[in-house]
Amino acid sequence: MPWADYTSPPTGVSAPSRTSSVAPAVELVGLTKIYPGRKSADGDPVAAVDGVHLRVPPGKVFGLLGRNGAGKSTIIRMIATLMTPTAGRISVCGHDTRDRQREVRKLLGVALGGERSVYWKLTARQNLEYFAALHGRSRRRSRARIQQVLEELNLSDRADDHVEQYSTGMRQRLVIARALLNRPAVILLDEPTSGLDVHAAENLHEHVRELRRAGQTIILTTHDMAEADALSDRVAIIESGRLVAEGTPAELKQSIGAAQVIHARLRHPGDDVLRAFVAELSRVARITIDRDGEAVVLTLLSQYPDDLVPWIIAASSRYRTAVLRIESEPVSLKNVFLAVTGSASDDDPARR
């Protein structure tokens, strides 16, 4: 159980940006969604998304980061016109999603629902022919484009195999290929690497990077901190339906006022000694303490760029406390996430 923590949002966390000289590809203004019938224990309506303001610049990868149930997918579905907002406004390339649904759908390439959202009993080519036809393109007219996206996603060799014979990663790539079919202005990717192994996820990341290099606007939801860090030009952190932080990964890391994170595992020296030891460490870092059997795990967020490990080891010997393990790492989005969203629950993404 944490005795001290760094969970309260530091004042440096950047507020959602609302002004920019570049017209946004996607803009959310006061976006709110309350599902009918969903109420709190005291009978008040619960907002799945609560007054979110966001501007997604064109040609960037924008990561929506949040734990399961935070409201990321609800936001994506509202942008995709699959759900109507309870309040607020969404515009895609200047088109309001309420009034110009048809135009908005033509501008979007959507990858939702994961690998099951393609037809497993058809081949990849048949899948793409079907979806191209739903967008009004005959087989003859769509043939070249289908071949192009199959090649872009490295699926052309297996294009005429049934999708049920594909690996999960190949199916996910097919889902993205489908999203690219109509040369969309904005691509929405909802948890694109969910369920993929490391290699397949890295392969998919490379495809997303290629799209970014091609100047594509992408909104990506994920609960994987490393993925958001690696792929996103800007990141918005969503917690309980609210936007709690937004900026570039570097800005967000700076915003929590720490330069390095140190994890130290100690043999428990007794409560009094531990309290005194932590008090000394607190002069240079914010500290979280967790018990792990006979050991204690300290997580230190330090604003000093110097390596504090030797100093901590020296301090521990003064307090006759054995350090079992200690490591230092740069601040990551995971640390930002924990800082702005509070302590983690068992299924918290920050613990993955």
Place this chain on the structure above:
Amino acid sequence: MTRLGAESAAFRAAVRKEWQVMARYKSNLVTLAGAAVVVPAGYYAQAVGYSGASRQALDVFASRSGTTQIAGFIYLGWAIYLWISQMMWGPGSALRTERMQGSLEMVYLSPVSRFTILFGPATAQLIPAGLLFTVVGLMLRFAFGVPIGPQQLLAGLVVVLASIPALFALGALMSVITLRFRDAEGVVEAVRGALGLVCGVTYPIAVLPDWIQPISRALPPTQILEVLRDQVLRPAWAAGTGTRLVYLLGVGVAMSVLATISLSWALRSAHRTGRLGQY
């Protein structure tokens, strides 16, 4: 491409997609043909077992059903029942599967009309229906010696065509129920069971209690069954057939309007609740 051209391409693609899946699993088509042949044979054996070759029993059957062709009566009833079941459950089942796997949202995101989403899969069901009626026709003609000539075939085809709007609409309504209530398999089974009971699939509705008979006669499946039997099992165009066909077409149009309105309502509701992507 014009809007109509685009819609037409989408409709063809929806039918082709269903057919591609059907063609992959030919054993399902064989099973359907088998069910059309084997199951009614049991009902036929039952009828013969109860009545024997008694002239009196046949006369009673004829007075209640309008024909002495027991095999023809049962086989046509069963073929229509299978067809109705397919039409009623096929599109709804396809929609349910689409929602379960997450492709429904993707289909819905396309600019294609809801008409195509609703009726494309139903149109594909005409292919197994064609197989079904061919098998039953051959069975009646060659195994039971029912005198089916070109005139009866043509008349039967007219009845089947006239019944398509009503059955498409029934399938569409079931699809809407599937969309609104997540899993409507229980509802569909209940409706299918009720139709089997009250529409005179394997027995004349004259044997039903008096108060049920007017309800049964008003139901489109009963109308389809009666008019098809009249046309195929009787030597001449039966009186009142035209009126019945117009009635069927009228019911089909009315139900199609109802299905389209219901679909709009269900989609609006799904938009608010997010149910389109939930199962």
